[in-house]
Amino acid sequence: MVQFRLLGEVQVVDRGRVMDINRHQQRCVLTALLVDANKLVTVDTLADRVWGNRLPQRPRESLYSYLSQLRAALSDADDVNIAQRSGGYQLSVDPESVDLHRFHELVAAARAADDGRAEGLLAEALALWTGDAFAGLDTEWVAGLRETLHGQRHAARLDLTDVRLRAGADSELVAELTELAAAHPLDERLAGQLMLALYRNGRQQDALRHYERIRRSLADELGVDPSPELRQRFQDILDGGTAPSRPVQTSLVPQQLPGAPAMFVGRGREIDRLDALLRDGDGSVVISAIGGTGGVGKTWLALRWAHLNADRFPDGRLYVNLRGFDPTAEPTPPNAALRSLLEGLGVDPAGIPADQDARTALYRSLVAGKKLLILVDNAADAAQVVPLLPGGSTCTVLITSRDRLAGLVTTHGAHPLSLDVFSDADARALLAARLGAGRVDAEPEAVAELLACCAGLPLALSIVAGRALAHPDFPLAVLAAELRDATARLGALDDSDPAASVRAVLACSVAALTTEQARVFSLLGLAPGPDISLPAAASLVGTSIGRAAATLTALEGVSLLQQRSPGRYRMHDLVRLYACEQVGAGQEAALRRVIDFYLHTAATADRLINPHRQAIALDPPVAGCEPARPNDALAWFDAEYPGLLAAQELAVQHGWHAQVWQLTWAASTYRIRRGHLRDDLDTALVALAAAQRLDDPAALAQSHRLLGHAYGRAGEHAKGIAHLRQTLALAEAAADLPVQAYTHHTLAQAWERQGDHAEALEHAIRGGALFQELGLAAWHARALNQRGWLLAQLGQHEGALAACEQALALVRAHDDRDTEASILDSLGFIAHGCGRYAEAVTYYEQSLAIADELGHTFYRASTLEKIGGTHAALGDDRRARTAWEAALDLYRRQNRLDDAVRLRTRLADDR
Incomplete structure (x- = not known):
């Protein structure tokens, strides 16, 4: 077989x-085709890859000449062919022959x-490299691709290092890693590997010194701190550990399967085959791949078998839709799919790593040794x-x-199971x-005709x-006659293209709808998110909730829509494709309506869970079913959060x-309450x-403040303060006193997180004065509490107590439960600092009860840690440890690594 070498000199x-x-x-032409082997490469793309901006006078003629020469050179190779296709060329070759x-x-x-x-696989992969990729070629396209490939080579080398470190090959790796680290001084993953290898070779001080070197380099050259993972590695080595901690799984047993098909027929042979694969497994993970055309029932079979065999998987059932052939959305990236699976396994969203490799590693760790169906x-x-494949052998x-x-x-040894259309008997x-x-x-004749038209x-x-x-009341012969008359469309049912087949049947079904039903059906294909609620659907299609409910019920009745859970509607992928094709000129208006629905309802829900928050100006509210109580608001956010994210993506795409x-x-x-800090x-x-694209200084100021707050919660304090300073400058330039007040309040929080309590106190005092001047009593109470807390941090307990007691009186007069919880927490801290431990516990427990009432899991963790400290001061070690362990669990799941390291050290010292 002819071999093609690109990972070195092109040969x-x-x-x-x-x-x-x-x-x-x-x-260059050969390389351009081989990179996209077995795919069409257009003439324009080829020319760009070969010459860039330095095109010859007749690039097409030059390309034809080079391609003719390549064909002649490769003419003796049976498995290699360069073919001209419409608009370009395709090099057909066995991918195994291209390094x-x-x-x-x-x-x-x-x-x-x-x-x-x-x-072995990684070693084999790296052995394919004989030098720089595409050595000797120097076009702009080649240079860019070479840099990407060298990054992939480096990542594979680090993957191999991880494997060897886990195998205990530490002493053999120190020299190699030291040389690599010198060549890549800012690579934090590599630094972590070298630190671990040094530590395991008895060189703890060298490992700690290397951390200090990269910490200084990152600060000097990039202005950033080491990543949380590298800081954890440093802490583990400092504490005598050997590996970084990770978010832990709860006791949740996932039950993610959608409902089984209600009326399932046939497929007995395929179900027996799946049963046999599970029964005859040889100890390795059993992977079954059900394939077939669109609409053939692959998912129905999978769900039927999964529900029939649910008891064989005591550790749960996971489900993820990758939308590989979704007509209206891009395929789900593996990283997003991993997030869904990790959440199904009970990992707190705030504790899920951002990096795909880290997510994969965490996922495989959590499913290892479990009897799970995925x-x-x-x-x-x-x-x-x-x-998404597990690394063990039990799933x-x-x-x-x-x-x-x-x-x-x-x-991976997957067992393919090809699904054919139904036999006449099963149909x-x-x-x-x-x-x-x-x-x-x-009506046997009509049924026979229907079966023939549907082709199984x-x-x-x-x-x-x-x-x-x-x-x-209609005879089936009427339906058969309608199908028979649509000969131009029904001919597609015999075509090998499943989308065309389904489209013909859908066209007949939609043709029977009323004008209003057909309009609603087409617009529902545009719905953001995986499903849509009745109020959101009403806004999308521009009608009342009552009329929308009647229409959705009619569409559900003819299998164009499914109600998988009460009040939430979903379209099958192929049905959704057909619906989108029917949308006329009203597409943009419909999308604006549904995005406005999500925006206004979210704003209403936000006011319920944070009633004293500064309001922003919105257009007049749209029709919809808005939450009435704080608990309803949180439930609405929980249900609609994927739709909210999708709505924002649509707004970005349309430039709104x-x-x-x-x-x-x-x-x-909501994101802060639920700990969605990465999304925030x-x-x-x-x-x-x-x-930044709007001529609206107020929007710019608010966005800088949002980002400053988000950076602070993510632990990137310097970035957060920089954005908050920009907010303050914009607010001062506009003489916007409310935004100045809110920004001083947030800056006080940011400086406190930095450990500069004096600077924080200055901002708290300035913000409080502005709130009092503006008559914002609830926010004045918050500022007083912030002032009292910071005074307590500085050891000035008398002034702290006076400020917090004044704040508590104010806040109870304005029914601000969130701030009341925070003030009670501050009073607990002050009481603890004054040695009044029993009083401190009472305050903390009152604060915790309010936090639980509000669903504020982020706040709960910090208060639990303080309760533990107060119990310890009272000499009740058992209660102290219980509170600390609960706080540590929340810190880990919320990815608050610095807090987790501090509390874990305290627990270890307390043994």
């Missing part, structure tokens, strides 16, 4: 002989394998699935995809189950049955900048980018 090797392909542009693709395949396989196999639905390809993975997933079959059984045997038996496709059969159920930053503002209290930072960054 073609045939039976040990290097072929004569020496001209620079000729090798670049072989490298990627080996690395992907290693990251899904156990350490024993991973070491159902991965609608995968695009093997690469999308590999990061069962069931995958559905239109793709054959050959990579999983070859590399007839499905109609009989839906319509009743009597109705089917009464389960989705098509279900839609036809839904139409028949919607018209129980005001809605972008306002959506961030409206959901920020990400959306604040998006909000600032949007506000």
Whole structure:
């Protein structure tokens, strides 16, 4: 077989002989095609890759000449072909013969394998490199791709180092890692590996010195602190540990499977096959890949089998939809899918790492040794699935995809199960189950025609049955006649393209809808998020909730819509594609309506859970069903949070900048309450980018404040303070006293987190004076509490007590429960500092009760730690330890690593 080498000098090797392909542009053309082997590369792309901005006078003629020469040079290779396609060229070749693709395949396989196999796979992958990628080529495209590949090579080398460190090869790695660290002085992952290797070789001081070197380098060159992971590695080595801690799993047993199909027929042979695979497993993880055309019932089979065998998986059932062939959304990235799986396993969202490799490692650690079923639905390809595979041998993975997933079959031993259309008997059984045997038996000729038109496709059969159920008095011959008359469309049912087949049946079904039902159906395809509530749907389609409910019920009745849970509606992927194709000129107006619905409802819900927060100006409210009580508001946010994020993404895509930053503002209290700190930072960054495109200084100031607050909660205090200073400067320039007051309040929090209590106190006093001047009594109470807390931190307990008692009287007069909890916490701290421990416990417990009432899990952790300290001062070690352990668990799950390290050290010292 001809071998193509790109990871070094570009060469073609045939039976040990290097072929004569020496001209620079000729090798560039070959490289441009090999990088996208077996894919169409357009002429314009080829020209850009070969010449960039230095195009020859006739680039197409030059390309044709080089391609002709390459064809001639490769003419003896049976498995290699360069073919001209519409608009470009395609080089057909076995990917195994191209070292670049072989490298990627080996690395992907290693990251899904156990350490024993991973070491060999990674070593093999790295051995493919013989020098710099594409050595001798120097175009702009080549240079950019070379840099990317060198980064991937470096990452693979570090992966191999991790494997070898886990295997105990510490002494052999010290020299190699020292040399690598010198070449990559700012690489924190590499620094952590070197520190661990040094420590395990008895060189603790050298490991700590290396941490100090990279800490200074990061500060001097990038102006940042080491990552939380590297700081944890430093702390572990300092404490005598060997590995960083990670967020821990709760006792939750996941039950994520959607409901089983209510009327399932056939597929007995396939179910038996899946049973046999699980029964005959050889100790390795059982992976079954169910493949077939769209609408053939892959998910139905997977769910049916999963529910039939639920008792064989005592540790739970996980489910994730990868949307590989979703008609209206991009495929779910593996990193997002991992987040969903980790949340299903009980990991607090705030404790989920951002990095995909870290998420994969945490996921595999949590499922190791468990009897779990993992159902991965609608995968695009093997690469999308590999990061989701467990590393151990006890789980069962069931995958559905239109793709054959050959990579999983070859590399991971997956068992393919190809699903065909229904036989006539099974198709007839499905109609009989839906319509009743009597109705089917009464019209054998009409049923035979319906079965022939649907060609055994389960989705098509279900839609036809839904139409028949919607018209129980119509003879089935009427439906058969309608299908027969639509010959131009029904011919597609015999086509191999499943989307065309389903589209024809959907067209017949939608044609029977009223004008209003058809309009609503098309607009529902635009819905943001995985599903939509009735009030959101009413806003999307621009009608009342009552009329929307009636229409959605009609659509559900003909199988164009599913109500998977009460009041929440979802479309099948293919149905949603067809709906989107039907949208007319009202698309933009519909999207604006639904985004405004999410914005205004979120703003209302935010006022309920944070009633004294500064309001922002919004357009007149839109129609909808708004939450009435704080608990309702939290429940609304919990249910609609994915839709809110999707709505903001749509606003970004359409350039609706005001809605972008306002959506961030409206959901920020909820994210803080629930500990979604990573989302809080990400959306604040998006909000600032949007506000910078608006001619609105107030929006810019608020967005800087949101981002400053988010950076502070994420532990990036310097960045947070910088943005808050920009907010203050904008507010002062605009003479905006309220924003100045709120910003001083937030700056006080930021400086306190930095440990500068004197600077924090100055901002607290300035903010309090402005709140009092503005007549904002509730915020004046907050500022007084902040002042009292900071005075207590500085040891001035008498002044602290006076400020907090004044704050408590004010806040109870204005019913601000959130601030009341904070004041009670401050009073507990002051009482503790004065030696009144029993009184301190009482204050803390009152504060904790309010925090629990408000669903404020972030606040709960800090108060629990203080309760533990007070119990310890009272000599009650058992209660102290119980409170500290509960606080530590929350810190870990909320990814508050500095707090966790401090409290873990205290627990260790207390033994």
